[in-house]
Amino acid sequence: MSGAYRHFPILMVTIPFFGAALLPFLAYLRRKAVPWASAFFLAISGGLGTFLVGKIPPGGHLSYPLGGWEPPYGIELRVDFSGYFLMMAVAGISLAAVIYSRRYIEKEVEGGRITAYYVLFLLMSASMMGFVITGDVFNLFVMMEILSISSYALVAVTGNRNAVRAAFKYLLMGAPSSIMVLLGVGLLYSVTGTLNMADLAARVGDTGYREVLIASYAILVLAFMVKAAVFPLHLWLPDAHSIAPSPISAMLSGLVVAVSAFAVARITFSVFTVHAWGLVGTTLEALAVAGAAAVLFGGIMAIYQKDFKMMIAYSTISHMGYVVLGITALNPEGITGAVYHILDHGIAKACLFMCAGNFIYRKGFRKIEQLKGAWREMPWTCFAFSLAAWSIIGLPPSAGFISKWYLVYGSVRAGKVPYAVVLLVGSILAAVYCFRVVYYMFFQPAKEGDWGERLSEAPASMSVPTWALSLATLFFGVFSYLFLDSLLKAAAQLL
């Protein structure tokens, strides 16, 4: 393989790292330039990604041995289509969120911490890109560490008491799960002598250490379940995601938990592979039950929330259940549904949190009741919210419909009709909690003094990313055929 593009995946990951390392000095020279520089580095990263369109062989992958050391001796990046797809999702949503951040963060975060905010933001997005394309389990752990540490800190960045408490709760659940990932990787290494995923896949089948493999798989899945906030390990999520500054809520809810769920897929399909499923079947079934419970629990809890951001956060728990159910269907349709759901849920959820951020920025409103009659003052935000909610519910022609279709189809094909029913019920729950807000926004009279008649939209640097994301939910619904074929092939190749 030749051509400069093969270097692009690693550059996409490391350029934001490099940028993050430059920011403190840039802040010393010119503090105002920091947000622009951050957006610049993420834009380069995403721009390099667009050059890779069509370069990933369908059903195959782009292997990049770092330092030229062939795997398993060195670290390998293994960019298959689903990895690339998610990497671009991360790049796109991060870019929108970083542009959104500039005005919002000025208001919520005290000056001395703004640089740290952008440093952490860059590290968080880049580590997610590395996380989804790495072909090495220890490298997966390293990327997850960067991702986790930056997420904990970003929840606490506003510095108010509740935020610090929520971040600490997140840390208390996140840190043990990081150690569990390390333990699981260590166990795998002790019985195979390798860390490369493809090499592991070849070696787990015929190693004699059944118990160690089962334990390692269970530990890894449990650890990533904490990170992905799969019920009943979701306890940290509602507080952390609702109290964090809105662009960070968007990143955490839209991407961070979702790539952790994707890690479960990586471990299941790229490391343990179909040959080892005999060993880990029980864990997979337990995971599926947890996923189904998450769909229902998250949906029901979301209906009962009074706080707007809290409702969106519970909706995330519900949707992580969807992703898990797609993975545990163990067929190409289910996996495609899961990957596509990570994308469209990420876009729609980021958009919802940005809408919430717009309301908070202009009015400081956090309660759902306070949104009654909001459309008079902020019609654009309200419309963007409705579009994103459309996708969250999963109605055609939005992207949410496509992914839910595949998820249900995958469950039915796997002979797991009860799960398919759960998925549909989850959509009804989503409709209940989303339409309530839409109804309040458009069809309820405003409470005296809450909303006036004058238009007061959020500034353009916040509205434009919000709208871009809400339109993206439509785009990925209408033009889903561009991606689905390659995704199905990539998924089939995993099995």
Next chain:
Amino acid sequence: MKRLVSLLFIGALALLLLYVVSKMPPMGEPTNPTMTHVVPRYLEKSEGEAHARNVVTGVIINYRGFDTLGEVTVIYCALAAVLAVLGREKRGRIRDYVELSGIPSSVIVRTMVALVVPFIVLFSLYVILHGEMSPGGGFQGGAVIGASMIIFTTVFGLHLSSVKVPLKVRAALEGSAVITFFLVGIAGILGGGNFLAYAWPRVSQSLQPALVTWLTVLVEVGIGLGGAMVFVSILFAMVREEGADEPLA
């Protein structure tokens, strides 16, 4: 009751894990998978193909260099996390935080520290530069510099140490580990290889061992400086925070 349940749960989990440990390959056997698959190549060939005089350094910096890039990013990330929670000291306001150490130190302590600190720093440079061929390296050396700054700050107070290591210097060098690593990686691409290739294919065979050695030293120095500055900045942020609750004299 709650305690009893958690105790039972932890006990059961521990027993389960102990059972798994009993099924693991016995410790230190030469026939273990860990000993027979990847490791022999590192031990036998790293001198020839990676030009590493120290196998551990060869694996950390060269074979698995990207993991180390990730680890230095983790350290840098930890600093950013501390600054995000505690905030950095404001420029020019450091004078307000004078003498927060609270421990009045005697002439003997002051003299001793003033005498010893330069030697500690010298020793750390030795550790950093020798990482390429002996135990040690950037991480350890950087930690030693950080420790020397902690001693200095405890005895002489924050004001003096922030004069010695001003914000400008720290802001420039905090990321130096990530920056050097990244630039060495890019140099690998420009040299005709992959990201983080140390023996550039475009350079003649005879020069490659020296090239690898110097690039390794460069990376170690970057890690050492960056690590040291990260320690110092974290220290300053924490000392300042501690003082912020007390009335300033």
